[in-house]
Amino acid sequence: MKITLLGTGSPLPSATCAGPSTLVQAGGQNIVVDAGRGVIMRLVGAGCPPPFIAAVFLTHLHSDHICDLNDIITTRWISTPAATALPIYGPKGTKRMVDGILSMLTQDETYRLDHHDDLRAAGGMKVDVREVEAGETFSIGDVAISVHATDHRPVAPTVGFRIEHEGVVAALAGDTIPCEGLYDMCKDADVYVQTVLREDLVRTFAPLVPTGDRFLDILDYHSTVQQAGQTAAKCNVKTLLLTHFVPAIQPGQEEEWRAMAAEHFSGEIVVGPDLTFVEK
């Protein structure tokens, strides 16, 4: 199993970090978890062009995690010889959100259907949306997935995905504070991917920006780097993979972030730029 951070950014724009998205490759399946800013560019960078995407999983519907889903839908459709419906798994509300995207893309779809005989013969842009909730299990090929509740309130429902293939387990949390659902999902995982923020930097920067109070609000519902380390230790995971850096990580700062998680977790901690990956 190979887990690649396609984008390590957050809603805060960064010249170097694409938006949150992670690629899980196992059993010949390419599963994209979340679809943030620049996801298609990073997929190509990871050697996984759009026709090879097996499914998209969404942890929640915050804009930074879905804003380039439309690009996945369109680009996969127009670059696949005979496109099958794109499976999209996400929490309640995903259908409505995807319907909105499809509505937005109606004119583009019409242009392309009018122009290309083979696309017209194959039918239009197709998606297969499945709303999932905590406790559900399903599979993509021979990759087994279970869905777990996370806590990103007031955003709800939010979910994480435990992905297993040939005994190797990856737990992908999305945005959440530590909670029982997260602990269940991460138990004994080989890789735990957690979106994180630096509370010290958020508190330092908040007074310096015009939206400072709004910036402070984000402390309510994200794991800090230290909390990610605590969860990793509590759940006995082997490798902690940090992502969704708030604020964007600066080159050379990686060791500082790693050290904060290492205060609580003695296993492997991976902190790196977009396209950093671990293989198990």
Ligand SMILES: [Zn+2]
């Ligand atoms: Zn986020």
Ligand SMILES: [Zn+2]
């Ligand atoms: Zn969020």
